[in-house]
Amino acid sequence: SQTIHQWPATLVQPVGSPLSLECTVEGTSNPNLYWYRQAAGRGLQLLFYSVGIGQISSEVPQNLSASRPQDRQFILSSKKLLLSDSGFYLCAWTTGEGYGYTFGSGTRLTVV
Amino acid sequence: AQSVTQLDSQVPVFEEAPVELRCNYSSSVSVYLFWYVQYPNQGLQLLLKYLSGSTLVESINGFEAEFNKSQTSFHLRKPSVHISDTAEYFCAVSAYQGGSEKLVFGKGTKLTVNP
Known part of the structure; x- marks a missing residue:
C-alpha cells in the first residue's frame, strides 16, 4: 500500500539554528511531491514542489529550501531559522491529474 | 490563476443539525x-x-458536495452532524500546469459540533 512518512512530529528550535525536515513515500514511484506550510488563520501555503529527482520549484521567496535526493524522498531545509518560520509543515504527494494529494501527518515547528 | 474562497471561517452547530460549508472558486x-x-x-x-x-x-461518512459551474461553487453539506465531525474543512481547486498538479486551498472553515 502507499504510505507517506514525515518526521519529526514536533520540533522546537532556536532562532538562527538550521532545519531539516524529511518526507518519504512508499508504495509508488515517480510521485509529485509538495511542501506546504500552515500558519494560524492563513490556510495552506505551497512552498515547494518537485516532479522528479533534483527538480525543485519554489512558489514563494523565503528562508527555506528543498531538495529531492531520491525519487521518494523530499527534504525541507533552512540554514538559519527565523521566528516567522514557525508553523505546521505538511508534505504531500500525488501520482497524477485528478487524484488529489495524500498528506503526511505534519511537523509542528516552533522557533523560539 | 485559480483561487478559492471559503466564506465562513467558523461554523458552530448543534449535534444532529444540518450544516453547509460554503466554497467558491475562480478559474x-x-x-x-x-x-x-x-x-x-x-x-x-x-x-x-x-x-x-x-x-x-458523496463521501463515505455522509457528507456531500455539489459542483455548480454557473455559480462557481462547491458547497459541502451534511444533513445531520455528529460530535466527531468537529474539525477544520478545506476546499481546494486544482490545475495541471507544468507537468504537475497544483492544489490551491481556501483558508479553511472550522466546524464545531456542540452537544
Whole structure:
C-alpha cells in the first residue's frame, strides 16, 4: 500500500539554528511531491514542489529550501531559522491529474 | 490563476443539525475540486472530489458536495452532524500546469459540533 512518512512530529528550535525536515513515500514511484506550510488563520501555503529527482520549484521567496535526493524522498531545509518560520509543515504527494494529494501527518515547528 | 474562497471561517452547530460549508472558486480553465478534512494536529485527509460527470459527489461518512459551474461553487453539506465531525474543512481547486498538479486551498472553515 502507499504510505507517506514525515518526521519529526514536533520540533522546537532556536532562532538562527538550521532545519531539516524529511518526507518519504512508499508504495509508488515517480510521485509529485509538495511542501506546504500552515500558519494560524492563513490556510495552506505551497512552498515547494518537485516532479522528479533534483527538480525543485519554489512558489514563494523565503528562508527555506528543498531538495529531492531520491525519487521518494523530499527534504525541507533552512540554514538559519527565523521566528516567522514557525508553523505546521505538511508534505504531500500525488501520482497524477485528478487524484488529489495524500498528506503526511505534519511537523509542528516552533522557533523560539 | 485559480483561487478559492471559503466564506465562513467558523461554523458552530448543534449535534444532529444540518450544516453547509460554503466554497467558491475562480478559474479560467476546467478544474477539479476537492474537500479535505483536518483533525487537530494531523495532516489533511481527502473527503471527496469532483472530477467530471455527476455534479453531486458523496463521501463515505455522509457528507456531500455539489459542483455548480454557473455559480462557481462547491458547497459541502451534511444533513445531520455528529460530535466527531468537529474539525477544520478545506476546499481546494486544482490545475495541471507544468507537468504537475497544483492544489490551491481556501483558508479553511472550522466546524464545531456542540452537544
